[in-house]
Amino acid sequence: MTYAYYPGCSLHSTGLEYGLSTRSVFSYLGMGLAELPDWNCCGASSAHALNHKMALALPARNLAIAQGISKDLVIPCAACFNRMKSTDHALRTDLKLRAEIESLVGFTYTGQVTVRPLLDVLYTDYSPEKIRQQVKNSLKGLRVVTYYGCLLVRPPQVTQFDDPDDPQVMAELMSALGAHVMKWSHATDCCGAGLSLSRSDVVQKLVSRLVDRAREASAEVLVTACPLCQVNLEMRQIPEIKMPAFYFTELLGLALGLPEAPTWWRKHLVDPRPILRTAGLAE
Amino acid sequence: MEINLAAEVGRISKQQVDLCYHCHKCTSGCPIVDAMEYGPDLVLKMVSLNQQEEIFRSRDIWLCAGCYTCATRCPNEIDIAAVMDALRQLAVAERYPAGVPDALLFHRLFLGVVKRLGRSHEAAMLGLFKMLAQVPITNDLVAGARLFMRGKVPLLPKRTRAAPEVRRIFNEVNR
Numbered sequence: 001m002t003y004a005y006y007p008g009c010s011l012h013s014t015g016l017e018y019g020l021s022t023r024s025v026f027s028y029l030g031m032g033l034a035e036l037p038d039w040n041c042c043g044a045s046s047a048h049a050l051n052h053k054m055a056l057a058l059p060a061r062n063l064a065i066a067q068g069i070s071k072d073l074v075i076p077c078a079a080c081f082n083r084m085k086s087t088d089h090a091l092r093t094d095l096k097l098r099a100e101i102e103s104l105v106g107f108t109y110t111g112q113v114t115v116r117p118l119l120d121v122l123y124t125d126y127s128p129e130k131i132r133q134q135v136k137n138s139l140k141g142l143r144v145v146t147y148y149g150c151l152l153v154r155p156p157q158v159t160q161f162d163d164p165d166d167p168q169v170m171a172e173l174m175s176a177l178g179a180h181v182m183k184w185s186h187a188t189d190c191c192g193a194g195l196s197l198s199r200s201d202v203v204q205k206l207v208s209r210l211v212d213r214a215r216e217a218s219a220e221v222l223v224t225a226c227p228l229c230q231v232n233l234e235m236r237q238i239p240e241i242k243m244p245a246f247y248f249t250e251l252l253g254l255a256l257g258l259p260e261a262p263t264w265w266r267k268h269l270v271d272p273r274p275i276l277r278t279a280g281l282a283e
Numbered sequence: 284m285e286i287n288l289a290a291e292v293g294r295i296s297k298q299q300v301d302l303c304y305h306c307h308k309c310t311s312g313c314p315i316v317d318a319m320e321y322g323p324d325l326v327l328k329m330v331s332l333n334q335q336e337e338i339f340r341s342r343d344i345w346l347c348a349g350c351y352t353c354a355t356r357c358p359n360e361i362d363i364a365a366v367m368d369a370l371r372q373l374a375v376a377e378r379y380p381a382g383v384p385d386a387l388l389f390h391r392l393f394l395g396v397v398k399r400l401g402r403s404h405e406a407a408m409l410g411l412f413k414m415l416a417q418v419p420i421t422n423d424l425v426a427g428a429r430l431f432m433r434g435k436v437p438l439l440p441k442r443t444r445a446a447p448e449v450r451r452i453f454n455e456v457n458r
Contacts (some may be wrong), residue, residue: 009403014435040401040445045349046390047397049371052295053456054394061448104455154351155362164355190314190350197412198385199346200422202318235426267433269426 002032003121004070004113006062008080008227009041015077015227017264021249022076022118024258029126029134033074036065042083045194056097057104059087063115064107076118076249078226079193082151082159085115089158117152119225119248120161123169128176136257138178141279145184145219146170147210147245149229153188164188170248174223177255184217186210191232200236208238215243220275223248234269244272254281286373288333295369302359303327309353309363319343320382323353323363330366339374343367345383385416398453401445405436 011019026033039062048055066073075081091098091109153164162169171181192203222245224230233245253261265273276282310322320341329338347367354362381387392411396404413420430436
């Protein structure tokens with residue numbers, strides 16, 4: 001099975017290791033990713049802040065490209081997923097708007113592409129059980145909390161993925177890898193997102209609280225599925241002893257025994273190797 | 284220019300602010316409310332009361348992070364994040380100075396880069412932001428350097444065929 005794949009801008013920059021680990025894991029599991037040719041930025045939070053039509057037209061152009069490739073469009077970045085899914089929802093439900101965006105972008109919306117988060121594809125199409133059978137290095141020494149942030153699960157009538165208050169998908173995947181998933185109540189709290197540059201004080205406060213709560217839950221690391229959350233978490237936390245934030249695909253790659261996994265750790269702003277060594281998961 | 288704020292917000296966001304009965308679930312769940320002047324619940328009230336001046340000059344509409352916690356919890360299913368988007372767009376259209384100037388600057392620079400390249404480009408955007416923003420230029424230099432050392436801020440943008448098409452869409456939307 002080959003999926004249409006939209007990496008988004010972050011996976012070529014601050015979320016480099018998310019992109020690298022995604023490709024490695026999919027290739028190892030025999031799942032094909034066909035990157036959309038000449039994809040464009042989804043507009044992120046800036047398009048919908050300033051221009052409603054632009055916020056729909058930018059993702060719509062990518063949907064148009066995906067229509068020619070596969071019925072499933074898989075997106076790792078939570079923000080890109082949200083913009084693309086919102087646009088698909090708008091085009092599906094508002095016929096007048098659909099006609100306007102179709103003419104603006106120059107395509108005919110078929111409604112036959114399903115926009116899916118990467119987490120959902122691994123969970124539903126591959127399954128935690130099959131992943132469990134593939135584990136070479138169990139993560140049993142590692143205590144994690146799963147952190148979704150906002151845009152994978154909200155607003156639920158648009159995202160239609162997992163539970164917006166108490167999501168389970170990432171926890172089940174991490175348990176399948178042998179990790180000790182700690183319970184906490186902050187999996188879908190906001191990290192401050194795009195305020196990182198203009199009001200870094202707000203983001204510092206929010207991520208430091210997340211890290212404190214994760215520590216209270218006895219976790220050693222956070223596991224994320226969003227490049228903006230990940231960079232905010234590692235870059236903006238205030239506490240002296242820093243807590244690393246992994247992409248869930250990195251931990252998949254580590255547990256599956258992929259030889260390239262150690263090259264991802266160097267990309268982190270908070271070096272995860274000391275914790276991995278203690279858990280017996282790194283040299 | 285005098286406008287009917289509730290009607291304009293409804294036109295852009297398709298949300299009916301008058302459905303709000305002020306249960307405060309939005310404000311009590313808002314992660315940013317500490318930094319705001321009014322909070323989401325009062326902003327809705329002020330839209331109903333047509334208090335344009337106060338809303339358009341407020342920090343609140345620029346601080347909303349778009350996390351959709353309010354929209355998810357609202358018992359009357361008002362997408363308050365979409366209302367905030369509409370208010371930002373109206374404030375810009377009415378030429379009000381942004382309550383958080385750097386937030387507006389960030390959005391403009393981001394879209395400016397996307398218009399030219401079809402994709403975002405961190406190095407260009409961060410450089411411009413540093414030069415033009417009110418936040419001290421020395422902020423985040425160390426973090427920026429550390430991202431650069433890890434190969435996460437490529438200096439040259441990737442050229443794609445998306446750029447001319449995206450530019451055409453921008454020009455058509457803004458016509």
